[in-house]
Amino acid sequence: MTTKWAPAVCALLLSAPAAAIDLAGLQHIGNVTAVVRTDQGVTLACAGGSEVAIRVLAPDLIRIRAAFAQKLPQRDHSWAIEKTSWTAPRWTVVEEPAEVRIATGELELAIRRSPLKFEFRDAKTHWVIFGDQQPMLFDPKTSVVAAAPRLGLDEHFYGLGEKAAHLDKRRGEFAMWNSDTFGYQEGTDPIYQSVPFYLGWRQGRAYGVFFDNSYRTRFDFGASSQEYATFSAEGGEMNYYFFWGPSMKKVLGRYAELTGHMPMPPMWALGNQQSRYSYYPDTVAEEIVKRYRADDLPLDVLHLDIHFMDRFRVFTWNSQRFPDPKGFTGKLRAMGVKVVTIVDPGIQAHSAGYSVYSQGAQQDFFLKRKDGRPYIARVWPGDSVFVDYTKDAAARWWGDLHRAYTDQGVAGIWNDMNEPSDFNDQTGKSQMDVVTYDGGENSPYAKNRNVFAMNEARATYQGLQRLLPNQRPYVITRAGYAGIQRYATVWTGDNRSTWEALALSLPMFMTLGLSGEPFMGADVGGFIGRTDPEMLVRWYEVGFLTPFLRNHADMSSPDHEPWRFGTYYEDIIRKYLKLRYRLLPFLYTALEEAHRTGVPLLRPLLLNYQDDENTLGIDDEFMIGADLLAAPVLKPNLTARLVYLPKGIWFDYWTGAKQEGGRTIRVEAPLETVPLFVRGGAILPSGPNLKFVGDQPADPLLRFDVYPDAQDEASAALYEDDGLTEDYRGGVFRRTTITSRRGEIEYRPAEGEWRPAARKLIFCLHAPAVRRVLIDGKALASSAWSRGRDQVTVTIPDDHRPHRLQLLR
Ligand code: MIG
Numbered sequence: 122m123t124t125k126w127a128p129a130v131c132a133l134l135l136s137a138p139a140a141a142i143d144l145a146g147l148q149h150i151g152n153v154t155a156v157v158r159t160d161q162g163v164t165l166a167c168a169g170g171s172e173v174a175i176r177v178l179a180p181d182l183i184r185i186r187a188a189f190a191q192k193l194p195q196r197d198h199s200w201a202i203e204k205t206s207w208t209a210p211r212w213t214v215v216e217e218p219a220e221v222r223i224a225t226g227e228l229e230l231a232i233r234r235s236p237l238k239f240e241f242r243d244a245k246t247h248w249v250i251f252g253d254q255q256p257m258l259f260d261p262k263t264s265v266v267a268a269a270p271r272l273g274l275d276e277h278f279y280g281l282g283e284k285a286a287h288l289d290k291r292r293g294e295f296a297m298w299n300s301d302t303f304g305y306q307e308g309t310d311p312i313y314q315s316v317p318f319y320l321g322w323r324q325g326r327a328y329g330v331f332f333d334n335s336y337r338t339r340f341d342f343g344a345s346s347q348e349y350a351t352f353s354a355e356g357g358e359m360n361y362y363f364f365w366g367p368s369m370k371k372v373l374g375r376y377a378e379l380t381g382h383m384p385m386p387p388m389w390a391l392g393n394q395q396s397r398y399s400y401y402p403d404t405v406a407e408e409i410v411k412r413y414r415a416d417d418l419p420l421d422v423l424h425l426d427i428h429f430m431d432r433f434r435v436f437t438w439n440s441q442r443f444p445d446p447k448g449f450t451g452k453l454r455a456m457g458v459k460v461v462t463i464v465d466p467g468i469q470a471h472s473a474g475y476s477v478y479s480q481g482a483q484q485d486f487f488l489k490r491k492d493g494r495p496y497i498a499r500v501w502p503g504d505s506v507f508v509d510y511t512k513d514a515a516a517r518w519w520g521d522l523h524r525a526y527t528d529q530g531v532a533g534i535w536n537d538m539n540e541p542s543d544f545n546d547q548t549g550k551s552q553m554d555v556v557t558y559d560g561g562e563n564s565p566y567a568k569n570r571n572v573f574a575m576n577e578a579r580a581t582y583q584g585l586q587r588l589l590p591n592q593r594p595y596v597i598t599r600a601g602y603a604g605i606q607r608y609a610t611v612w613t614g615d616n617r618s619t620w621e622a623l624a625l626s627l628p629m630f631m632t633l634g635l636s637g638e639p640f641m642g643a644d645v646g647g648f649i650g651r652t653d654p655e656m657l658v659r660w661y662e663v664g665f666l667t668p669f670l671r672n673h674a675d676m677s678s679p680d681h682e683p684w685r686f687g688t689y690y691e692d693i694i695r696k697y698l699k700l701r702y703r704l705l706p707f708l709y710t711a712l713e714e715a716h717r718t719g720v721p722l723l724r725p726l727l728l729n730y731q732d733d734e735n736t737l738g739i740d741d742e743f744m745i746g747a748d749l750l751a752a753p754v755l756k757p758n759l760t761a762r763l764v765y766l767p768k769g770i771w772f773d774y775w776t777g778a779k780q781e782g783g784r785t786i787r788v789e790a791p792l793e794t795v796p797l798f799v800r801g802g803a804i805l806p807s808g809p810n811l812k813f814v815g816d817q818p819a820d821p822l823l824r825f826d827v828y829p830d831a832q833d834e835a836s837a838a839l840y841e842d843d844g845l846t847e848d849y850r851g852g853v854f855r856r857t858t859i860t861s862r863r864g865e866i867e868y869r870p871a872e873g874e875w876r877p878a879a880r881k882l883i884f885c886l887h888a889p890a891v892r893r894v895l896i897d898g899k900a901l902a903s904s905a906w907s908r909g910r911d912q913v914t915v916t917i918p919d920d921h922r923p924h925r926l927q928l929l930r
Contacts, residue, residue, distance in 0.1 A: 141294060141339075141341055141344060141345040142265065142267060142339055142341070142351060142353045144255075144258055144267065144269060144351065146260060147258035147259060147260050147265065147267060148189075148258060148259055148260065148261065149236060149255065149256040149257070149258055150167055150169070150171050150173070150187065150189060150237055150256050150257045150258070150259065151167040151168025151169035151170075151171055151237070152167060152168050152234055152235035152236060152237055153165050153166070153167055153221075153232070153234040153235065153237050154166050154167060154168055156216060156221055158214060159174075159176075160209065161176045161177055161178070161207075161209045162174065162175040162176040162177050162183075162212075162223065163175050163214060163221065163223065163232075165232070165237070167237060169189075169190055170190045170191060170192070171187065171188060171189045171190055171191070171259075172187070172188050172191070172192045172193045173185065173186065173187040173188075173237070174186045174187075174193055175223065175230065175232070177209055177210065177212045177223060177225060178207040178209070178362075178379075179207060179210055179225075179375065180210045180225040180226050180227040180228065181225070181227045181228055181364060181365040181366070181371065181372075181375060182207075182228075182362060182363070182364055182365075182375055182379070183223070183228060183230055183241070183362070183363050184360075184361070184362045184363075185239065185359070185360070185361055185362075185363065186358055186359070186360045187257055187266075187358060187359040187360070188358055189257075189259035189261070189266065189359070190259070190261055193358070194358075196560065196562060198559075198560055198562075199333050199335070199360075200335070200511075200572045200575055200576060200602065200604065201331075201333055201335075201380050201572075201575075201602060201603040201604040202333065202379060202380060202604070203378075203379065203380055203381030203382075203604065203607065204378055204379055204381075210225050210226070211225065211226065212224060212225045218234075219233065219234060220232055220233045220234060221234070224244050225244060226244060227243070227244050227245075227365055228241060228242075228243070228244055228363075228365045229241070229242040229243070229244045229247065230242075230363075236255075236256045237256045237257070238252065238253040238255070238256055239252060239253050240252035240253070241328070241363055241365065243365070243367075248326075250323075250326070250328050250365060251270055251271075251321065251328055251330075251363065252270060252271055253268065253269065253270055253271070254269050254270060254271040254272070254348055254349035255269050255349070257269075257359050258353075259359075263355070264355065264356040264357075265353060265354070265355055265356075266334075266353060266354050266356075266357065266358065266359040267351055267352070267353035267354075267359070268332075268351065268352055268353070268359060268361065269349040269350070269351045270349060270350050270351075271348065271349055271350075272342070272343050272346065272347065272348055272349050272350045273323050275323055275324060276291065276321055276322065276323045276350075277289050277290075277291050277321070277322040277323075277737050277738075278290040278291050278293070278319055278320070278321055278322070278342040278350075279319060279320040279321075279322065279369075279632065279635045279725075279727075280316070280318050280319035280320045280329075280632060280635045280636045281295055281297075281316060281317070281318070281319050281340060281632065281636060282297075282314045282315065282316025282317075282318070282601075282603070282632070282633060282636040282638065283312055283313055283314035283316065283601075283611065283613060283629065283632070283633055283636075283638075284310065284312070284629065284632055285305050285306065285307050285308065285309045285310065285312055285625060285629065286307065286308070286310070286628065286632075287307075287628050287738065287740055288628040288631055288632060288725055288727075288738060288739065288740050289737055289738045290319070290340075290342050291342050291343055292342060292343045292344055293340075293342055293343075293344060294310075294339070294340070294341045294342070294344035294345070295310055295311070295339070295340045295341075296310055296311045296337060296338070296339050296340075297311055297315035297316075297317050297337060297338040297339075297340075297571060298311045298315065298337045298549065298570070298571065299311070299313055299314060299315055299539075299540040299541075299570060299571050299573070299574060299600045299601075299602075300312060300313065300540055300547060300548075301313070301538065301540045301542035301547055301614075302614065302615070303614075303615040303649070304615055304616075304617055304649050305614070305615070305616070306617070306621065306622070306625070307621065307625050312613075312614065313540060313599050313600045313601075313613075313614050314574075314599075314600055314601045314602070314605070314611065315335070315338070315571040315601070315602050315603070316601070316602065316603045316605075316636045316637065316638070317331065317332040317333065317334065317338045317340070317352070317603060318330070318331040318332070318376060318380075318603055318636055318637065319340065319636075320369055320372060320635060322369075322727075322731075322737070325367070325731055325732040326366060326367035327366040327367055327368065327369040327372055327731065328363065328364060328365050328366060328367075328372065329362075329363070329364030329366070329372040329373075329375070329376060330352070330361055330362070330363060330364070331361060331362040331364070331376060331379070331380070331603065332352045332354070332360070332361045333360050333361065333362065333603065334354040334356075334357045334358065334359075334360055335357070335568055335569065335570075335571045335572045335602060336354040336355045336356040336357045336567050336568050336571070337354065337355045337567065337571075338352065338353065338354045338355075339351070339352065339353050339354075340352050355567060356565075356567055356568060357568060362379060364376060368731065369635070369727070369728055369731055370718070370719075370720045370728065373635070373637065373718075373719040373720050373721070374718050374719045374720065375719075376637050376719060377606075377637060377718070377719025378719070380603050380604040380606070380607075380637055381604050381606060381607035382606070382607070382716055382717070382719060383606040383607070383638075383639055383640060383715060383716050384593065384607065384716065385593060385712070385713065385716050385842070385849060386593055386595055386610065386640060386712075387532075387533075387592070387593045387595055387844060387845055388705070388709060388814050388815075388844030388845065389421045389422065389459060389532075389595075389813070389814040389815065389844070390422075390533070390595050390610065390640070390669070391668065391670075391705060391708055391709065391712065391814065392419070392420070392421025392422060392670075392702075392813055392814045393418075393419050393420050393421055393422075393670055393671075393698050393701065393702075394420075394421060394422035394423075394424060394461075394669075394670060394671035394672070395409060395410075395413070395420060395422070395423055395424070395671070395672050395682065396423070396424035396426065396644075396671055396672065396673040396674075397426065397673060397674045397678075397680070397682075398426040398427070398428075398673070398674065398675055398676040399425065399426035399427055399428035399429065399676070400423070400424075400425060400426070401425075401428045401429055401439070401442040401443070402441070402442040402443065403442065403443050403444070403445070403449045406423060406425065406449070406453075407449070407452060407453065409423065409682065410423055410453055410456050410458050411456070412682070412684065413458075414456055414812070416683070416684055416691065416695070417695065417812075418683055418684075418691075418694070418695055418698055419698050419699060419701070419702045419811060419812050419813060420457070420458055420812070420813060421457070421458060421459060421813045421814055422458065422459050422460070422461050422532075422533070422671075423453060423458055423459075423460055423461070424460075424461045424462075424463070424535060424671070424673070425460060425461070425462045425463065426463050427463055427465070427501055428442065429442060429443055429462060429463075432469070432502060433465075433469070433500075433501035433502040434468075434469050434472070434475055434477065434502055435464050435465055435466075435467070435468060435477060435502075435522075436464070436477050436522045436523070436525040436526070437477075437525070438525075438529070446529035446530070446531075447528075447529045447530055449530075450529055450530030450531060450532075451530055454530065457812055457813035457815070457816055458813065459532035459533065460530065460531050460532060461531065461532060461533040461534065461535050461595070461597070462526050462531050462534065462535065463534075463535045463536075463537055464523070464526075464534050464535065464536060464537075464581070465500060465501065465536075465537050465538045465539075466507050466508065466536070466538060466539050466541050466573075466577055467498060467500035467501065467502060467505030467506070467507065467538065467541070468481060468487075468502075468505055468506050468507070468508070469502035469503060469504070469505055470495070470497055470503075470504040470505055470506045471504065472502075477522060478506070480518070481506070481508065481515070481518070482495075482506075484514065484515070484518065486508050486509060486512060486514070486515035486518060486519075487506040487507060487508060487509065488506065488507045488508070488509050488555050488556075488557065489509075489555070489556060490554045490555055490556065491554045491555075491556055492554070496552060496555045498541065498543035498544075498545060499543060499544040499545045500538060500541075500542060500543065500544060501538075507541055507573070508577070508580075509557055509558050510573070510576035510577050510579070510580050511557050511558045511559045511560065511564075511569070511576055512558045515580075516576065516579065516580035516583070517580070517583075517584075519577070519580040519581070519584065520580045520581060520582075520583050520584020520585070520587060520588075521584055521587065521588070522584070523581065523584045523585060523588055524588055527585070527588040527589055532595060533585075533594075533595030533596065533597070534581050534585065534595070534596050534597070535596075535597045536574065536577055536578055536581060536596060536597065536598040536599065536609065537599050538599070539573060539574035539577050539578075539598060539599060539600045540570070540573070540574065540599070540600045541570075541573055541574070541600075549566065549570055552566050552570075553565065553566050553567060554566070557569040571602050572602045573600070574598055574599070574600030574601050574602070574605070575601050575602045575604060575605045575608070577598075578596055578598045578601065578605060578608040578609040579607070579608050581594075581596050581608070581609075582594045582596050582607075582608040582609065591846045591847050591848070592845060592846060592847075593845065593846070593847060594608075595610070596608055596609040596610065597609060597610045597611070597612060597669070598610070598611055599611070599612065599614050601638075603636075603637065604637075605638065606637050606638050606639065606640070610640040610641065610642075610668070610669050611633065611638055611640070611641045611669075612641065612642050612643060612644065612669055612671065613626065613629055613630075613633075613641065613642070613643040613644075614648075615644075615648045615649060615675070616643055616644055616647050616648050616649070617647050617648070617649045617650050618646060618647030618648070618649060618650040618651055618652040618656065618678065618681075619647065619650065619656075620656060620755060620756055620757060622643075622647055623647070623656065623659065623660055623663065623755055624740070624741065624755040624756075626643040626663065627663065627740055627741060627742075627743055627753075627755070628740045629641075629643070630642075630643070630667060630723050630743065631723065631724065631725040631740075631743055633721075634721030634722070634723050634724055634725075634728075635721070635725065635728070637719065638721075639668065639712070639715035639716075639719075639721040639722055639723070640668045640669060640712075640715075641667070641668060641669055641723075642664065642667040642668060642669025642670055642671060643664075643667070644671065644672070644673040644674070645657075645660050645661060645664040645670065645671060645672040645673070646660050646672050646673075646674060646681040647660070647674075647678075648673055648674060648675050648678065649675050649678065650675075650678060651678065651679050652678075652679075652681045653686075654686035654687070654689075654690040655690075655757055655758075655792060656757070657681055657683075657686065657690065657694070658690050658693050658694060658792055658793075659753065659754050659755065659792075659795075661683075661693075661694045661697045661698070662697060662753050662754070662795035663751075663753045663755075663795075664697075665697040665698060665700060665701040666701070666708075666723070666743075666745055666749075666751055667723060668708075668712065668722060668723060670701065683695070683698070693792060693793045696793065697795075699810050702808075702810060702811040702814075703807045703808055703809065703810060703811075704805075704807055705807075705808055705811070705814065706806040706807055706808050706823060706839060706841070707745070707746070707748075707749070707805055707806050707807060708722065708745065709840065709841070709844075710746070710806065710837075710838065710839050710840040711745055711746035713840040713854075714746065714840075722745055722746055723743055723744075723745060724743060724744045724745070724746070725739065725743060725744075726739050726742060726743070726744060726750070726765070726767060727739070728744075729744055729747055729767070730767040730768070733767050733768070735765060735767070736765070736767065739765060741753070741755055742764065742765065747800065747803070748799055748800045748803035748805060748837075749774075749797065749798070749799060749800075749803075749805070750764075750766070750771070750797070750798040750799075750800070751795060751796070751797055752764040752788065752790075752795070752796040752797075752798075753795050753796075754790050754795065759790065760789065760790060760791045760792075761787055761788060761789050761790055762787070762788060762790050762796065763785050763786070763787055763788075764785065764786055764787075764788045764796050764798070765784075765785045766780060766781075766782035766783070766784065766785075766786065766798060767782050767783065768782045768783040769782045769783075769800060769801055769802070769830065769831075770782065770800075770801030770802070770828075770830055770831055771798040771799065771800060771801060772798060772799045772801060772828045773788075773796075773797075773798060774797035774798060774799055775794060775797065777887070777911075777912075779801075780798065799826075799828045800828065801828050801829060801830040801831065801835075802828070802829070802830035802834065802835050802836070803828050803835060803837060804825050804826065804827050804828070804835050804836060804837035804859050804861060805825070805826045805828065805837070806823065806824065806825055806837060806839045807823075807824045807826070808822065808823060808824070809821060809822050814844065815844070815845075820881075821878060821879065821880035821881070822880055822881050822882070822883055823839075823877075823880055823881075823882050823883070823919065824882075824883040824884075824885065825837070825859055825868075825882070825883070825884050825885065826885045827861045827866070827884065827885065827886040827887065828887070829861065829886075829887065833862070833863045833864075834860070834861065834862050834863070835860070835861045836858070836859065836860040836861065837858070837859050838856060838857065838858050838859075839855075839856070839857040839858075839859070840854065840855075840856055841854060841855045841856075841857070841875060841877060842854035842855070842873075842875050843875065849875075852873055852874050853873065853874050853875050854872075854873040854874075854875045855870055855872070855873045855874075855875040855876075855877070856870075856871055856872040856873055857869060857870045857871065858871050861886065864886075864888055864891075864927065864928040864929070864930075865925065865926065865927050865928070866884055866886065866925070866926040866928075867923070867924075867925055868882070868884075868923060868924045868925075868926070869923040870921055870922070870923065871923075876921060877919065879918070879919070880918075880919050881916050881917065881918055881919065882916070882917050882918070882919050883914060883915070883916050884914070884915045884916075884926060885912055885913070885914045885915075886912060886913050886914075886915075886928060887911060887912050888912065888913050888928050889910075889911045889912075890930045891908060891913045891928045891929065891930060892929060892930060893928075893929040894906045894913070894915055894926060894927065894928055894929070895925075895926070895927040895929065896917065896924060896925070896926055896927075897924055897925055898925070898927075901915065901917075901926075905917060913928055915928075
């Protein structure tokens with residue numbers, strides 16, 4: 122019953138390439154007939170009755186909104202947008218016969234009147250960043266809208282959220298239509314999520330375009346024309362935001378401001394997680410956790426997949442399989458493990474005595490077709506209905522239903538099947554008459570399918586906020602739309618246990634990170650099929666650095682928990698899981714940066730080295746933050762690989778050996794070793810071995826490994842907080858800066874009110890001939906420091922005060 126439908130669906134999707142849009146059939150918007158200044162821009166009236174509103178939101182952000190052959194509608198609402206009111210920056214407008222120019226301190230927009238074309242330029246140099254190759258287009262019959270910017274010969278494209286494609290999207294063609302794509306492979310498009318945001322890169326400079334239109338959209342970056350790119354939608358407005366960098370990080374920051382920052386998840390969300398379809402009964406689930414503990418493998422979360430429910434009815438427990446849910450979650454918690462339960466959107470319909478259905482039906486919370494009949498889908502419980510999450514009361518009701526789980530000690534919620542998947546029809550064609558309330562607009566399915574999952578995740582997140590006050594909600598989702606980062610972690614759905622799927626996951630992660638979704642991961646070991654031990658190990662050598670780290674397998678897949686292939690492989694996996702936990706101070710700092718700045722923790726090299734053309738298409742290496750570079754092995758039977766290192770000094774993480782960057786080197790990579798490099802100039806923070814996040818180690822410590830650059834300097838900023846509550850928003854965190862300069866280390870717990878428990882601080886510096894160590898100007902007892910062959914290690918208690926260490930030769 123589980124996957125029989127899937128191969129057929131999958132074949133269908135794989136064989137259907139995203140149909141390119143044919144501009145020849147469309148009309149161009151008319152010439153400008155009038156320009157009216159508004160307090161945040163100008164509004165253009167165009168021949169043929171079209172209207173265009175141009176709004177200056179920030180010095181590097183301008184919004185274009187157009188309605189064709191009609192005036193712009195009154196309602197201006199998007200589920201993606203977090204920030205709706207902007208204080209206009211200083212801007213000017215100049216009206217000339219041929220063009221109107223709007224300028225901020227950073228960005229200039231030239232609006233040609235006839236034909237109406239936009240050109241975005243750098244305000245200071247007038248360098249053309251992006252410009253229409255032809256006026257905006259529309260089709261009055263089909264409601265298609267389109268834009269066609271010029272395509273540069275040296276232009277590269279990134280982003281678009283969850284795409285089963287290479288990092289660089291140049292020459293590619295993509296659609297957005299949330300789809301349940303079991304077993305997707307490179308080229309399957311669309312898949313689960315829709316994030317119509319992309320970055321363009323030319324000559325080292327980056328811009329962003331967020332085409333905020335939730336209809337089925339299409340992007341063509343040179344697949345069908347050598348002269349222009351297109352973005353188009355099957356309805357709605359031509360509504361896009363143009364971001365000017367030139368730094369990619371700046372664009373991502375502005376995008377996060379517009380669509381919302383990822384809130385800090387609980388720190389245990391960075392912990393190791395284990396799942397399968399499905400662990401039951403409770404005793405089996407408990408055995409899994411006990412095995413983790415017995416084998417000294419760290420673990421934070423166990424996931425319960427659909428069989429934990431009573432007949433797949435959401436918000437129930439199967440009382441045979443889990444007779445005492447609270448006792449069960451309590452036992453796991455005592456071992457340091459939290460339980461996450463799956464919640465699908467499908468609610469079993471017409472079921473006598475199932476209160477979730479009857480309450481929702483009574484209050485008119487379910488999606489209906491235009492003629493008033495309920496929309497009945499077919500998912501696990503059989504005939505099912507979906508909630509219209511755009512109704513506030515329905516969303517609130519849904520959120521509150523999670524009491525059935527939180528009261529039993531469940532710590533987080535996993536939202537699956539929310540494209541929404543419907544076994545009757547995965548394409549959505551037969552649901553086109555489904556209507557969504559949507560603020561009274563009664564929006565068609567064509568508009569709201571792509572935002573269904575985000576609204577479900579929002580309702581879930583807000584429910585958890587109410588049910589578990591002052592705890593950071595933890596929600597995982599499969600589908601989503603731009604803005605989903607405000608509510609949920611994403612995982613990349615039903616991947617396969619193949620080397621190709623492992624390799625594909627890297628550009629997918631990097632692309633999600635470049636699309637405002639920093640917290641992501643894939644099923645470790647692959648979901649579908651049989652993984653082999655070598656593949657599983659290599660998968661962990663990627664997974665131990667992905668934000669979301671979860672081993673998961675399909676119902677019919679052989680088991681692939683870390684111990685399933687014997688101790689030789691398990692030992693290697695343990696090594697990486699332990700390293701993951703020791704690196705938590707580093708990962709958590711990078712996570713907080715993503716939360717605060719929109720710059721993802723898992724990055725393509727390009728994001729850190731935007732001027733380096735060698736990085737434009739690197740799909741098989743990635744970085745964590747600015748300092749750690751990973752070059753995993755993604756094919757079988759390899760014991761070495763080539764690694765590109767950008768300019769600068771790099772240290773082999775395992776051997777400490779120095780490498781000169783700006784070149785490609787060959788690196789040994791036997792099965793137990795993933796090539797890892799630390800950037801010269803970095804200070805890598807780490808902690809003790811842990812069984813789980815919040816574990817109390819016997820010997821608590823915080824360690825700083827100093828990797829000096831060519832000037833013998835290095836620095837870092839460490840972020841810490843309680844990892845659990847919302848108190849960090851009110852200043853209960855600690856930001857520590859550490860700098861190292863020619864043998865002098867300045868340690869400054871500079872900012873915030875958070876106090877860690879007692880621990881020691883360890884500083885490790887590559888400095889051979891040290892003879893004396895001073896702390897705050899006085900000699901440090903020789904028992905507090907030691908000298909290795911080419912390094913010095915200093916240990917002091919953390920007394921929450923700043924210190925200066927001097928290592929004297
Ligand atoms: O297609 O709940 O992607 O992770 O184990 C089956 C059962 C529906 C799809 C999810 C997968 C999950 C499975 N679900």
